[in-house]
Amino acid sequence: MTLRSLVLASALVLFGLPASSRAAERPARIVVDPGHGGAQEGATSPSGLLEKDISLQIAQRVREHLEKELGAQVLMTRDEDQSLPLPERVEFSNKQRPDLFLSIHCNAMPTKRTRARVQGLETYFLSASASNATARAAADRENAEAPTSRGARGDSTLAFILHDLARxxxxxxxxxxxxAIHQKLVAATGGSDRGVLQAPFYVLNGVEAPAVLIEVGYLSHPEEGARLGRPEHQEKLATAIAEGVRGFLAEVRKRDAPKPAQVAAPATP
Structure with a gap:
């Protein structure tokens, strides 16, 4: 056995099978994370709608669709208007050993000119560097609630390597x-496609499962901000997110399904 194989085998023992593999064995376990909450209000629409409320309303609809249509076990990082620090969201998620992590947010622009102009959908996954200035600004805004510094890791070098391989x-x-989710969102809502992007979001860093952060629209835009508060639009968003998850899980289960045993051909006399 090579060193890499030994290390990877140890990682699977210490940290469990990859979440995507576990999804093939039982109903999916999904953590849904409504952004902000409590004193952390997030973005605000021109009419006074708060991101913390909109993200929770959409997250609750997402949970309903995932449970009803996929038979998934859905756990919410928060199910009411409460403050929940970003490290606690990550810790909660990892304790559940989920197959997927979905963090739901609304975006915003800082100036009067950009608030009137910029709208659309963005879906993120973790990267050490941002895809562009827009992605960096989104990460900076959402990371504003993060601790100013993270405690030093107590892991050994080997444990760090194992953790990295397992993820x-x-x-x-x-x-x-x-x-998978972004394509469904754009198709269902007709919203402006601002792309799938990468950025160093704190809440995605450390989650030991496939994890995405979904910016369901710009709350700061006069028209899109108003739409985000409407139940019918929230339903479109929630349905699309659930359909994206369904498509992704179907691909994972197909990929991770046991392969038929190869039967050796009889030897030629």
Missing amino acids: TEAHQDSSRLAY
Whole structure:
């Protein structure tokens, strides 16, 4: 056995099978994370709608669709208007050993000119560097609630390597999950397609499962901000997110299904 094989085998023992593999064995377990809450209000629409409320309303609809249509077990990081620090969201998620992590947010622009002009959908997965200035600004805004510094890791070098190997598949699947959801969102809502992007979101860093952050629209835009508060639009968003998850899980289960045993051909006399 090579060193890499030994390390990877140890990782599977210590950290469990990759979440995407576990999804093939039982109903999917999904953590849904409504952004902000409590004193952390997030973005605000021109009419006074708050991101913390909109994200929770959409997350509750997403949970309903995932449970009803996929038979999934859905756990919410928060189910009411409460403050919940970003590290606690990550810790909660990892304790559940989920197959997927979905963080739901609304975006915003800082100036009067950009608030009047910029709208649309963005879906993110984790990267150490942002795709562009827009992605960096989104991450900076959402990370504003994060601790100013993270405590030093107490892990040994070997434990760090094992952890990194165990998360490799989850990170690759995060990209696939982001594209699966984003395509459904754009098709269902007709919203402006601002792309699947990468950025260093705190809430995605450390989640030991395929994880995405969905910016369901710009709350700061006069028209889109108003739509985000309407139940019928929230239903479109929630349905599309659930359909994206369904498509992703179908691909994962097909990929991870046991392969038929290869029967050796009889030897030629």
